[in-house]
Amino acid sequence: MPNESVKFDRAVDYYDQTRGFPPGEEAAVGALIARVGSLSASSRVLEIGIGTGRIALPVAPHLSAYYGIDLSRGMLERLRAKQNGEPIYVVEGDATRLPFPDNTFDAAVAVHVFHLIPGWRDVLRELGRVLKPGAPLVHGWSKRDEGYQSLWDAWNAALPSRPPDVGAQWRETPTFLEDEGWQPVSEEQYHTYIVERSPLDVLEGARQRLWSSLWRLTDDEIERGAAAMQAAVEALYPQPEQARQFESAFIVRAYLPDIVFR
Numbered sequence: 667m668p669n670e671s672v673k674f675d676r677a678v679d680y681y682d683q684t685r686g687f688p689p690g691e692e693a694a695v696g697a698l699i700a701r702v703g704s705l706s707a708s709s710r711v712l713e714i715g716i717g718t719g720r721i722a723l724p725v726a727p728h729l730s731a732y733y734g735i736d737l738s739r740g741m742l743e744r745l746r747a748k749q750n751g752e753p754i755y756v757v758e759g760d761a762t763r764l765p766f767p768d769n770t771f772d773a774a775v776a777v778h779v780f781h782l783i784p785g786w787r788d789v790l791r792e793l794g795r796v797l798k799p800g801a802p803l804v805h806g807w808s809k810r811d812e813g814y815q816s817l818w819d820a821w822n823a824a825l826p827s828r829p830p831d832v833g834a835q836w837r838e839t840p841t842f843l844e845d846e847g848w849q850p851v852s853e854e855q856y857h858t859y860i861v862e863r864s865p866l867d868v869l870e871g872a873r874q875r876l877w878s879s880l881w882r883l884t885d886d887e888i889e890r891g892a893a894a895m896q897a898a899v900e901a902l903y904p905q906p907e908q909a910r911q912f913e914s915a916f917i918v919r920a921y922l923p924d925i926v927f928r
């Protein structure tokens with residue numbers, strides 16, 4: 667198992683285009699996180715793996731200060747270029763060693779990051795240290811649009827020995843914090859929205875390795891996966907270039923640290 671975190675330098679130029687929420691949805695996502703994390707105008711918050719600020723920019727207007735840490739300088743530079751007066755302060759660094767004193771933050775935020783960090787349990791320990799007593803971690807993740815699952819099923823069937831995620835396993839996203847002893851203090855809260863995408867876009871994105879789970883595959887594996895996906899596209903979609911609408915969901919849940927971290 668690789669022992670290095672997956673840093674997003676190679677995704678800097680396309681991350682916002684391929685991962686951003688559809689226009690108009692960001693504000694609802696920001697409000698949802700603020701509500702689930704009980705954030706107020708005086709809150710000081712830390713996001714680990716802040717990236718280009720997809721989450722930070724809409725959450726920051728709800729609070730006093732939003733700190734973020736990321737391994738990728740390029741991702742942080744993108745965030746800075748988009749910042750427009752929001753109280754966001756970033757540091758280039760590793761979430762397994764947080765450069766902040768104990769009991770600093772009123773909440774932490776983590777979205778799409780634990781599966782990228784081999785030392786994710788160290789991150790949890792660090793979050794337990796820097797959170798004030800009673801302060802939650804707001805964990806967020808997206809549910810892939812169901813519509814194209816059959817395309818990925820075809821891809822996966824062609825590559826049965828795909829490497830596992832380097833960190834917490836993505837398929838365990840809804841449960842691993844509880845398994846580690848963190849206590850859920852909210853239900854899972856959903857924000858649903860429509861994504862428009864054509865089957866050919868999905869295939870082309872896979873060929874271009876847009877998703878980090880594809881970065882470690884060999885060229886031969888990418889070719890095999892893409893050939894299987896292309897066959898599924900041709901079988902299922904007579905007009906594969908035509909965009910279709912899919913209901914997607916962004917899910918958040920708040921947790922309190924395991925008492926052993928204190």
Ligand SMILES: C[S@@+](CC[C@H](N)C(=O)[O-])C[C@H]1O[C@@H](n2cnc3c(N)ncnc32)[C@H](O)[C@@H]1O
Pocket residue numbers: 671672673674675685714715716717718719720721735736737738741759760761762776777778779782783
């Ligand atoms: C999938 S992106 C998510 C960015 C943002 N949270 C969002 O939802 O758009 C994951 C980010 O985590 C960063 N990252 C990966 N391992 C990290 C680590 N050990 N410490 C800090 N950041 C890390 C990557 O560089 C990348 O910018």
